[in-house]
Amino acid sequence: MNDVRRRRAQFQKELDDQAAQLETENKLCTSLLERMNQHIKNLEKEVKNAAQEEQMIAEFNKLIDTETKLLADEETKREEKKRLITELMNNAGNWVLDSLHEHSNRKKVEANRLVKQAVRAADLQKLVQHFTHRVIDQEERIMRQKQRILNGEHKVEMLKSSENWYQYVTGHAADLGKKDMKILEAGRNERSEDLKESSRLQKDDESDIKSVVKELSVSRKCAKDKVEKREIWAQVEDVYSVSKPQEKDEDMMMTSQIRSLLQQLAEAFEMLTNRLLEEEESLQHASTQLEGExxxxxxxxERMESEESALCATEKTSLAKESQVRRSEADLIEQRARALIDSYKQMQAEHMKYPVELGKIK
Structure with missing residues (x-):
């Protein structure tokens, strides 16, 4: 009986141990199941993340391809920008140099024109002196002619009425009127030549005005082109401004060179601006001065034509009157001489009627 109890107790103990072991195994299996479920969840999450990662990798690869293409395009655009900027710099530099050269040529033309203008002014001054001397000489001749006319008229009156008329008979006197007539004709020819010379000076001035207007138009067109090109260069200067960051470190030397060239071109533009302003002012002054000339x-x-024409008409009238007075004087002297000869002949005839011996008279 005791053996049965003992075996039953032992069997019960084995059952309890087995139940405890099963309970432990149950717990382990439950824990393992939970861990497996968690692992499955983690795997599902990893699968989902892997899918997202693959999508992100694909997008990243696409972005890399896009960036690579953009970098290639950027490099191409940068090279194109360098080429365009170099071309712009060369064009602007050549344009500024050509404009300065053309301005220098126009200044030479202007200097030659000023020299010719000074020569024409001197020639005009000579013409004025010729005119002044002719007028003064002509007025003096007219005064002398009037004095000779008065003297001639007085002699004519004395030859007509004075008993001592023979006292007013002078020897041969030079015909100063003919000499004055030759001088008058020479003065008229000189005046004609001076008028031709004045007309030439006027045509030269008119030609210079056309040249000045043409040069002024060229200068203003150059100033307009300069403004347009300066606006383009303002944009280039803004791109390479010191306040703006450089694109790449390897462009530092090129950027520095471009900034230096831009500064030189800015100085050249400023020089051209000042010269064009001075040129426009000078050409406007030259145009005004030429119009005044x-x-x-x-x-x-007009003055030379009117004054000398009036003086010539007066001198012609004076010379005609002087010639008339001289003819009247000569006619009266001839009449007096003929009358005197007739009187002498009459006295001789009467003397022949009454001959007287010389001895008796003695």
Whole structure:
């Protein structure tokens, strides 16, 4: 009986141990199941993340391809920008140099024109002196002619009425009127030549005005082109401004060179601007001065024509009157001489009627 109890107790103990072991195994299996479920969840999450990662990798690869293409395009654009900027710099530099060269040529033309203008002014001054001397000489001749006319008229009156008329008979006197007539004709020819010379000076001034207007138009067109090109260069200067960051470190030397060239071109543009302003002011002054000279030449020609024509008409009248007085004087002297000869002949005839011996008279 005791053996049965003992075996039953032992069997019960084995059952309890087995139950405890099963309970432990149950716990282990439950824990393992939980861990397996968690692992499955983690695997599902990893699969999902892997899918997202693959998508992100594909997008990243696409971005890399896009960036690579953009970098290639950027490099191409950068090279194109360098080429365009170099071309712009060369074009602008050549344009500025050509404009300065053309301006220098126009300044030479202007200097030659000023020299010719000074020569024409001196020639006009000579013409004015010729005119002044002719007028003074002509007025003096007219005064002398009037004095000779008065003297001649007085002699004519004395030859007509004075008993001592023979006292007013002078020897051969030079015909100063003919000499004055030759001088008058020479003065008229000189005046004609001076008018031709004045007309030439006027035409030269008019030609210079056309040249000045043409040069002024060229200068203003150059100034307009300069403004347009300067606006383009303002954009280039803005791109390479010191305040803006450089694109790449390897462009530092090129950027520095471009900034230096831009500064030189800015100085060249400033120099051209100042020269164009001075040129426009100088050409406007030259145009005004030439217009004044043309008006002066016109006034001088009109004055020379009117005054000398009036003096020539007066001198012609004076010379005609002097010639008439000289003819009247000669006619009266001839009449007096003929009358005297007739009287002598009559006295001789009467003397022949009454001959007287010489001895008796003695």
């Amino acid at each position: 043309i008006e002066s030449i016109n006034a001088f020609m």
